[in-house]
Amino acid sequence: MGILTLQAEQVTVAADGSGKFRTIQAAVNSLSDGATRQRVVFIKNGTYREKVFVDGKSHITFRGQSEKGVILTYAQARDAWRCDPAGGPDDWGVATLNLRNAPDITLEKLTIINSYGFDAAGDVTIDCAVEATGKKLISKTGHQMALRTMPGTTRLTVKHCTLRALGGDTVSPWDVDAGLYYFKDCTMEGGVDFYCPRGWAYAENCRFICHSPNAAIWHDGSGSQEEKTVLKNCVFEGDPGFKLGRFHREAQFYLINCRFAQNMADADIYYATSGPGAKRWGRRVYYAGCHRRGGDYAWHQDNLASAAGAPKASRITADWTFGGRWYPVSGQAATVALPPSNLQNTNSTMPVTAIALAEAAAQAKAGGAAAVDSVAERMLVYQRSVGGWPKAVGNEKVKYDHALSAALVKQTRADAGHPDATIDNDATTREIRYLAKAYATTGNPAYKAAAEKGIEYLLRMQYANGGFPQYYPDRSLYRHQITYNDNAMIRALLVLRDVAQRKGDLAAVDAALVLRAQKAVDLGVSCILKTQYVQRGTLTVWCAQHDEKTLLPAKARAFELASLSGAESVGIVEFLMGIENPSAEVRKAITSAVAWFEAVKIPNVAVKEIVDSSQPTGRDRIVVPQPGSTLWARFYDLNTNQPIYVGRDSQPHAALADIENERRAGYVYVSTWPEKLLTKEYPKWKQQWESSSKL
Secondary structure, eight states, X not given: OHHHHHSOOEEEEXXXXXXXXXXXXXXXXXXXSOOSSOEEEEEOSEEEEOOEEEESXXXXXXXXXOXXXXXXXXXXXXXXXXXXXXXXXXXXXXXXXXXXXXXXXXXXXXXXXXXXXXXXXXOEEEEOTXXXXXXXXXXXXXXXXXXXXXXXXXXXXXXXXXXXXXXXXXXXXXXXXXXXXXXXXXXXXXXTTOBOOBSXXXXXXXXXXXXXXXXXXXXXXXXXXXXXXXXXXXXXXXSTTOOOEEEXXXXXXXXXXXXXXXXXXXXOOEEOTTSXXXXXXXXXXXXXXXXXXXXXXXXXXXXXXXXXXXXXXXXXOHHHHTTTSOOTTTOOOOSSOOOOOOGGGSSOXXXXXXXXXXXXXXXXXXXXXOOOOHHHHHHHHHOOTTSOBOXXXXXXXXXXXXXXXXXXXXXXXXXXXXXXXXXXXXXXXXXXXXXXXXXXXXXXHHHHHHHHHHHHHHHHXXXXXXXXXXXXXXXXXXXXXXXXXXXXXXXXXXXXXXXXXXXXXXXXXXXXXXXXXXXXXXXXXXXXXXXXXXXXXXXXXXXXXXXXXXXXXXXXXXXXXXXXXXXXXXXXXXHHHTSSSOOHHHHHHHHHHXXXXXXXXXXXXXXXXXXXXXXXXXXXXXXXEEEEEEEEESEEOTTTOOBOEEOTTOOEESSGGGSOHHHHHHSOOEXXXXXXXXXXXXXXXXXXXXXXXXX
């Protein structure tokens, strides 16, 4: 057994079915999140047309059978991804290979392609909800990422790989605070800034092919004065007139013994003033032993001696580049600690869950195993790779009140990539809150990491307009609509508000989530205000679902027509009343909704459950007279404010008795939802804010 435990875990991928997995993603999903030693995903020759996500997993070597024989390819422009409701305002998912919170990843003998620019006939205009015009021009040569790493992915090694795109940002390893990237014997191809590391990067014996007149390489070293990008023994070629490089932020370039094509422009690496600025440390661009075919330009003459603290060119190596933080060549242990990834310095990231999980594993290995919570452990099993949780698997509702068999655990973990994560029926928000509490009780870092990954899921699924779909990434049926139904969006916002306010058990999550959570809450409030239905010039309430693009009321299931909600609107108002120092617009939304509840109540009736053997269900639900009792309908007509009762025929009826028994007995169409709001909560809120200013 001792020998077996020392062997590297390896899984094989083969497109022809001769391996354990046919897709790279399936192999990734099979690997556990927490690891302290390298695992190998061996990929047989073949073409793999998929987008791959490595999220919260560490210590993985992706090893191809041969560089030219293993082709991972996908076609998508960055702008198109950001316009897609399934995508988002950040870059998570924009590339062919996406890495996040994935330290110690190695890529060997692979070809990774974003073929959008090669495939596209030309520029196109697409629908884009995040643009004011609703449209977006997608350029054939715009940003197209083959490799995109988010913060938390450090110590990345790429050897004997080809990374290709026609557009910009082909190779985008981005962690400006803790990024450590080592490239050797690679070919990289693309448009503007197609090799654009942030942090520390070293590229040796690499070939760069540029299809843009603007710049081939780029660097962001604004996280530390020591950060640098080093390119040694590299070759640069491309379309006629291509420029070598540029920078928008603080940067530091070292080019040692590089070779430039004759058709390269006579233009030194330059500062592009459209960026946020590079003022603290001045221009730092250094050359040694670089030559151009057809004759050298004056600007790349040797100036290494002017670089403070730099050794001779022969001593500029990978180990020197990383300054004790990492030794990818000699393999010795780091002597300088890395800072944590600063999430606010980048487009978007998540906390370093893989590191937290590795810490837990290391703690257990050392004999100090973290305390466990049995329910939390089951939640870890069901968490999907995207970060959220399903409400059911197949026809079985997910429950955590009983032990899981070893076979079920294995099966569930193998299915982690299934796109069924949701915020419906308390899913995901329930788990986040429980795991945060379990962390507070046990101190187990795996629970904190999983809760943070769940919070990231909420941030990622939110639309640019602030709304939340019911499911993510599944956009089938009505799942893509902004969903107030069953308080799904409100529960998500309440979790994020507690994160933003450092409240309760959620105060312990990564501090870098706080500002992002507050921004998400602000966007959510904006969406709520914009979706409040205006009926002949008067604000009313909300629909259970709204179209994510037009924001208008939308239909969901056959018996859930576009209509005003007497149920979900209560939770929305209660959420708005929880806002400190509410704006005049928020106050108006609350008072208008309350006025509508008062106007549409159904007085002197009650709903009664009865046993009725003549009915298909053996029971029934009826509305009966009862003086002094008040009900509200779940659905009201958008134009008349009349209660509507809809069965599976999708036709509105005037009375509950008019629809089929299966729906009457199985779905709540009338209840007392706003009663507590109107009699207790709103009067208290009104008194509080009337004392400070007029409503």
